[in-house]
Amino acid sequence: MALPPSSSASSLSAASAQPTPLHLHLTSRAPGRLPLLHFSRAALPPPLRARIPRTNLPAAPGTPLHRALPPPPSASASSSSSIAGGGFGSDEADDGHNHHGGDGGGGGEGGGDDGGHNDHGGEGGGxxxxxxxxxxxxxxxxxxxxxxxxxxxxxxxxxxxxxxxxxxxxxxxxxxxxxxxxxxxxFEGFRERLLADELFLTKLGIECVIGLVAKTAAELQKRGDNFFKEIEVVISDVVMAIVADVMLVYLPAPTIGLKPPLARNASAIANFFSSCPDNAFQIALAGRSFTLVQRLGAFVRNAAKLLAVGTTASFIGTSVTNTVLKAKAVVNKDLEDEVVEIPVVQTSVAYGVYMAISSNLRYQLLAGVIEQRILEPLLHNQKLLLSAMSFIVRTGNTFLGSLLWIDYARWIGVQKAHDHEEA
Structure with missing residues (x-):
């Protein structure tokens, strides 16, 4: 059946009015280069860079939050065109796109950023x-x-x-x-010790009380019948022991580190000893930790201090004893031949060395191990019993130290036994 002429003409005109579809045939080649495109690459929009700002939590209270800066204009301008542009672009654009895409995945620069944040977070964790x-x-x-x-x-x-x-x-x-x-x-020294050990003053009082009794008892046991014949030496030992007892409790006592850091121009030796604890065996407080070298440094530092303290205390004690001996000889002329002055310098140095080694080790073990690590964890809720146990162990330590000093003093020749005179 033939169509009417008017209908045929209108159909043809409608068909001729429709645009002819454009077909682009792209060969599969490696992405990055499209040499067959017949239009300018400059007309293509830049690739998309999607970046999500993150907020870092502060490592400590009071630290301001790190606010993410808005993306640069180039990035914001390109965000709407990457979806349309897809993978189109030049070598430089593709390289940049791949690089920043790796960033977003944590592989390139972005991975470095994440690593930086992780480092900061690590510090925050520390x-x-x-x-x-x-x-x-x-x-x-x-x-x-x-x-x-x-x-x-x-x-x-x-x-x-x-x-x-x-x-x-x-x-x-x-x-x-x-x-x-x-x-x-x-006073800073007492503040550091009282905050670390609330029984510090109790232990100091215990040491002063037992100093006279225990030292005298040890002298009596060691010297026997010659106790009164050697009374001048006994007085010397007791006097310098009481003077030194306070320092023997004070120096090796555990402390809370309140001292400020040293100046930047301080020597390496000063910086090392400032990082050492006051007691080689004390428990590290407030999250601190000490190496074996630092704990050995604590022993060496206290040894140097006790060497000076012991030498000074002995010098005072022997000087007092010699004064008493001279006064005794003046009053009683018959005792002039029996009075023998104590060698002040030799005895003082000997006692300083003894305190630096024997007393230093015994008192550090007593304060850092026996009391802080054993007695206090067991009896921390029973202060009276803890004080009694501390009294017992400190009395035994003082008595042992007196015996060791007599043997040491006789061994190096600063004191002489009178047993041969009885024969």
């Missing part, structure tokens, strides 16, 4: 305990109704750096309730 300690200390301080500037400067700095926690702040407040202890807390 500072997690100090940060928690700082927050805990400030919380306890707020509960006590005090401000940070009301504390001693070294204690406040230790709180700010996260080296001490809330338990130390509570202990400081409790110790301040006693007027005498509050006065002692003004």
């Amino acid at each position: 500072d997690e305990s100090p940060g928690d300690a700082r927050g805990e200390a400030l919380f306890v301080l707020a509960q006590l109704g005090r401000k940070l500037d009301t504390l001693p400067s070294d204690l406040a700095a230790a709180i700010e750096s996260g080296r001490i926690g809330g338990d130390i702040v509570s202990r400081f407040s409790e110790l301040e309730a006693n007027g005498f202890i509050k006065w002692l807390l003004q």
Whole structure:
């Protein structure tokens, strides 16, 4: 059936009005180069760079948040065109796209960024305990109704750096309730020791009380019937022992590290000894740790101090003894031939060496191992029993030290036994 002429003409005109479809035939080649395109590459939009800003949590309270900066104009301008542009582009554009795509996946620059964030997070993880300690200390301080500037400067700095926690702040407040202890807390050395060991003064008093009794008993046992014949030497031993007892308790006592770091121009030796604990065997507090070399350094440092203390104490003791002997000879002329002066210099140096080695080792073991690591964990809730046990072990240590000193002094020749005179 033939169509009407008018209908045929309208159909042809409608068909001729439709646009002819454009077919692009692309050969499969390696991405990156499209040499067969017949239009300018400059007209293509740049590739898409999708970057998600991340927010870093602060490592410690008070640290400001790191806000992600908005993407540069080039990146924002290209974000809408990458979907349409797909993989089209020049060598440089493709290289840049692949590079930043690797970034997003963590393989290239972005991976480096992530690594940087991980490093920062690692530091934050390392500072997690100090940060928690700082927050805990400030919380306890707020509960006590005090401000940070009301504390001693070294204690406040230790709180700010996260080296001490809330338990130390509570202990400081409790110790301040006693007027005498509050006065002692003004001195840095006593403050460090009282905060580390609330029974420090008790142990110091125990040592002073047993110093006279135990030293005298040891002298009596060791010298026997010659005790009164050698009474001048006995007095010398007891006097210098009492003078040294305080330092023997003070120096090896465990402490809380409140000392500020040394200046940058300090020597390597000074920096090393400042990092050593006060007791070679003490428990590391506030997340600190000590190496074997640092603990050996604690023994060496205390040995040097006790050498000076022992020499000074012995010098005082022997000088007092010689003065008593001379006064005794003046009063009783018959004793002039029997009085023998004690060699001051030799005895003083000998006693300093003895304290640096024997006393140093015994008192560090006593304070750092027997008391802090054994007795206190077992009896931390029974202060009276803990004090009694400390009294017993310190009495035994003092008595043993007196016996060892007599044998040592006779062995090096600064003291002589009178047993041969009885024969």
